[in-house]
Amino acid sequence: MKRKIIKIDEDKCDGCGVCVPECHEGALQVIDGKVRLISDLFCDGLGACIGHCPQDALKIEEREAEPYDENKVMDYIVKGGPNVIKAHLEHLRDHEEFEYLKEAFIYLEAKGIHNPIKDVKPIAPKHHQGCPGSASRVIEKKNDENEETGKRQSQLTQWPIQLHLVPPTAPYYKNSDLLLAADCVAFSYGDFHKDFMKDKSLAIACPKLDSNKEIYVEKITSMISDANVKSITVVIMQVPCCGGLIQIAKQAVIDSGKNIPVEAVVIGVNGDILQKAKLN
CATH class of the missing domain: 3.40.50 (Rossmann fold)
Incomplete structure (x- = not known):
């Protein structure tokens, strides 16, 4: 099935990254000086990023992209080199797409391509469904021997601060x-x-x-x-x-x-x- 999806002209792209925060799905990243489409899975094809590219390097194309096929995506991903492969695998892992991550691991092994995150378990229970931003996670922090002491001054100089509550001409x-x-x-x-x-x-x-x-x-x-x-x-x-x-x-x-x-x-x-x- 064909669907609309973003296409990046690497000759025009200068890696400025202006488009990256415009992609709400997190499908774009700057890697090795170029913006890359990390995964078809997270590109909705709506083109929110297009109008923000100063080099006119983005456009929407219609191509085979659904049903999602991790092997086809990996065919594209590996052309970008080791850092693009690593970013794609981490993207799948961070969005808890562990079945797709397993398929990607198998693909790399079959092709004899180095797996940069092979120590990560590819299969895990999916407790979370829905927006990846609400997925539960534990953030490990190292003990800081130079722990700060004393009190830092607040820089807040106004009230209220919530946008619904503030008067815009205050x-x-x-x-x-x-x-x-x-x-x-x-x-x-x-x-x-x-x-x-x-x-x-x-x-x-x-x-x-x-x-x-x-x-x-x-x-x-x-x-x-x-x-x-x-x-x-x-x-x-x-x-x-x-x-x-x-x-x-x-x-x-x-x-x-x-x-x-x-x-x-x-x-x-x-x-x-x-x-x-x-x-x-």
Whole structure:
């Protein structure tokens, strides 16, 4: 069965990564200086990433892609080299697609290709169904011999902060640099106050669980147009559902008619900065 799916022109792609946070399904990653489609399984073919490529390297093509065939995907993946293979296997593992992971292991063994994560068990019970962002996991942390002592000062300079509650023309937004953060970020990134909140106004939201998100676009548009917000930094988690916050910010900039800087930052569930990209 043919279906629509993203196609990347590697000759045009310069690896800037602007498209990566626009893919809510997590199907795109920058590897070896190029954006790669890590798995057909997670590309919905809707093309949310296309309009954000400054090199016009993305387009939608219609090709055989369903029913999903891990062997056919691996035929494509192995052409990208060891790092692309590793990223694909980790993508399957992290999304708990263990049956597909087993098929990929068998493929590599049959072809005599090195398996970069062969120590990972390919079969595991699938307790979780649905959005991969809500999958349960335990995050291992190393004991830090240089544990911090003392009290770090909060950089919060306003209240309220939830986007449904904030007045968009409040004094603290006027002529400010806005930090628009997903709810979970502050709990995942240890230096959130120091690295992101300092000298910024703040609004937080959850693009997955919050209701009436249309009002978010209206409020941020007002912050830009009426409160003269000078820039927006959007900080989200790596989970697919978080990408909607970037779309909200970008739409608000378009609706405002102003061309202010927008930067997207993606935080991993382990607390690392995975991606930074300027969106305009």
